[in-house]
Amino acid sequence: MEIICPEKARGVDHFAEAGIPVYFGESVSRIDRNIRQLIRERLSQFQPDILHLLNSKAISNGIAASRGFPVKVIAYRGVVGGVSFLDPASWMTYLHPRVSRVICVADAIRQWFVKHRLFHYPPEERFITIHKGHDVSWYNPAPRHILQDEFGIPSDAPVVVSIANYRKHKGLELLIESAQDWPDEAHLLLIGNMEGSPLQGLAKQSAARHRIHFAGSRSDAAALTGACDIYALCAYKKEGLPKTVIEAMCQGVPPVVANSGGSPELIEENVSGLIVPPQNLQALSHAINTLLQDPPRRITMGRAARDRIQKAFAPQQTVKQTLQLYNELTGINSC
Known part of the structure; x- marks a missing residue:
């Protein structure tokens, strides 16, 4: 070779x-x-x-x-x-x-x-x-306190995270809109290059504006994901086998993904993650709320997600x- x-x-x-x-x-x-x-x-x-x-x-x-x-x-x-x-x-x-x-x-x-x-x-x-x-040993989550230290997120607040450089088909507008439907203690962390996008303006208009955080591009994006509670991918086209979802699953963070591209191939529905119809706000909010309101299920599903990668995507x-x-x-x- x-x-x-x-x-x-x-x-x-x-x-x-x-x-x-x-x-x-x-x-x-x-x-x-x-x-x-x-x-x-x-x-x-x-x-x-x-x-x-x-x-x-x-x-x-x-x-x-x-x-x-x-x-x-x-x-x-x-x-x-x-x-x-x-x-x-x-x-x-x-x-x-x-x-x-x-x-x-x-x-x-x-x-x-x-x-x-x-x-x-x-x-x-x-x-x-x-x-x-992917080998689950490649990933180590950041300490939970980093969310409070850098973004002011309370240590006991559940956090939904998504990683993407802004493209319209990534569906981030839908995720920001969905945040208004979550419990008042839930926060949204967006990681990636989103400068020049309409997302900041959309977030400022949201009723959840104080719970939406933009981290920008980060070399420790995968580790930050591991410090959160739920991973969301709303992309509705052009996705292959999204690495960010795999990184979340490797760290025991349960994913909620749109039924698009290869994302559903990663997940056993209702076991190692949740799959929702693309561009469907009601279904997205319902899936995320299901996990936000049930911490034991989040933990169980996160463990199943990690096992899924370990066994099926080694x-x-x-x-x-x-x-x-x-x-x-x-x-x-x-x-």
């Missing part, structure tokens, strides 16, 4: 410790001569069987660089939609005939691809689902399925 990645990519030190050769490079655009030259050099010298590409720019450049090499191309897709037969960029990536398989991080993504094929192209077997595994399962795909494409048993 060899890896090409940016010099500051996470995991670089781990690759070196494992004895994996790392070459520094990054696709700055879909047509990047420098990265294409580096990929061709490594294909020529290392002669790999698989070229595994992890974002659209890398896919475009990797496909072009691999021309003339007998290498199988695997592409990764992490969001629903955004691919079109009318878009030339899509033909440079996921629709290109050189792509042997597209690993979809959620089955919702695979189903979207299959549904939107044109005259049965690409073939259905090109798209497979491999969930991205990294070992991701590795096993990926190696199985490599074996299938190459005929080489690497297990």
Whole structure:
């Protein structure tokens, strides 16, 4: 195995410790001569069987660089939609005939691809689902007092948290509106870049305005989530397998998610979380209130959420399925 990645990519030190050769490079655009030259050099010298590409720019450049090499191309897709037969960029990536398989991080993504094929192209077997595994030991919640120290939230107040950089489809307006329907002691903590959005203005007009807090972008967002009581994701489109929901579940924080994208795949309904119809204020408020008003159920559901990730989304399962795909494409048993 060899890896090409940016010099500051996470995991670089781990690759070196494992004895994996790392070459520094990054696709700055879909047509990047420098990265294409580096990929061709490594294909020529290392002669790999698989070229595994992890974002659209890398896919475009990797496909072009691999021309003339007998290498199988695997592409990764992490969001629903955004691919079109009318878009030339899509033909440079996921629709290109050189792509042997597209690993979809959620089955919702695979189903979207299959549904939107044109005259049965690409073939259905090109798209497979491999969930991205997480180890619960990767996450440690922040101490509860940080919520009071930084945001003035009383130590005994239940806190609903959501993480997102503002996009309309994230549904944060609905979450702010929902806060008015919660018990008076419940607070909402919003983490992420929301500058220039209408959210602050909406919060100021809310009857719950004194209980809505904006934390901005935080490097400790996952840990802050672990200090809260409920995680809410209201996104109604474009979601893959949302990492923020997984981070919450790993720390025993029960999630309430919209039935969109891969979010429902993470949850056993009414066991390890609650699923609500997208863009439905009444259903969202009811689900959150159900947990706000029942602390023992929150704790039980949070434990079930943690167990769900531990058993069904373990990294070992991701590795096993990926190696199985490599074996299938190459005929080489690497297990």
